[in-house]
Amino acid sequence: MKGGKLLIFSAPSGSGKTTIVRHLLSKPELNLAFSVSATSRPRRVKEKNGEHYYFMSVSEFKKHIRDDDFLEWEEVYRDNFYGTLKSEVERLWAEGKNVIFDIDVVGGLRIKKKYPERTLAVFVKPPSVDELKIRLKKRSTESEDKINMRIAKASVELATAPQFDKIIKNYDLDVALKEAEELVAGFIADSKCE
Numbered sequence: 001m002k003g004g005k006l007l008i009f010s011a012p013s014g015s016g017k018t019t020i021v022r023h024l025l026s027k028p029e030l031n032l033a034f035s036v037s038a039t040s041r042p043r044r045v046k047e048k049n050g051e052h053y054y055f056m057s058v059s060e061f062k063k064h065i066r067d068d069d070f071l072e073w074e075e076v077y078r079d080n081f082y083g084t085l086k087s088e089v090e091r092l093w094a095e096g097k098n099v100i101f102d103i104d105v106v107g108g109l110r111i112k113k114k115y116p117e118r119t120l121a122v123f124v125k126p127p128s129v130d131e132l133k134i135r136l137k138k139r140s141t142e143s144e145d146k147i148n149m150r151i152a153k154a155s156v157e158l159a160t161a162p163q164f165d166k167i168i169k170n171y172d173l174d175v176a177l178k179e180a181e182e183l184v185a186g187f188i189a190d191s192k193c194e
């Protein structure tokens with residue numbers, strides 16, 4: 001596949017990576033487009049198909065796996081599959097965009113391995129697991145059970161941070177946003193990664 005740069009933002013659920021990714025997307029000079037993932041998890045009330053995710057059944061998702069349609073995919077939580085469709089990245093590259101991903105740590109590292117030169121893999125680190133719990137409860141998009149499942153996964157995910165190119169500590173959101181912006185602008189400007 002030919003095309004622009006790949007910017008991966010991975011972190012435990014509730015770390016604020018989605019806020020950071022949205023902020024970066026609002027900067028036209030970065031020429032970014034969001035890679036919409038496919039998922040088999042249920043749609044949340046405010047989510048739109050084709051904008052937040054391509055929502056599909058588990059069997060549809062499995063058919064895409066069999067057809068080798070994914071750049072990477074992961075069963076992030078039980079029966080909740082998530083994956084990046086090759087067609088999505090190809091579409092955005094054809095538009096001349098740099099592609100930004102909000103994906104889990106395993107998927108993020110997998111893409112980095114496939115495209116080591118053109119990928120910047122960033123890990124967004126929350127202040128603590130306790131703070132994550134507070135943020136997830138405040139967000140209240142998930143049941144208590146699901147929040148606990150996400151917290152349990154967070155410790156495992158935090159251990160992968162050193163494998164990323166950069167770690168952004170999201171202790172103060174304004175500082176983290178600025179840091180992310182500078183990092184991405186620098187990477188995009190660096191022609192050595194073409």
Ligand code: 5GP
Nearest residue numbers: 037038073074076082083084102103104107
């Ligand atoms: P959520 O259910 O909160 O939208 O996402 C749960 C987790 O799945 C998050 O860590 C999110 O970044 C990750 N995720 C979203 N899309 C993808 C994808 O395409 N591939 C992988 N591996 N993880 C994804």
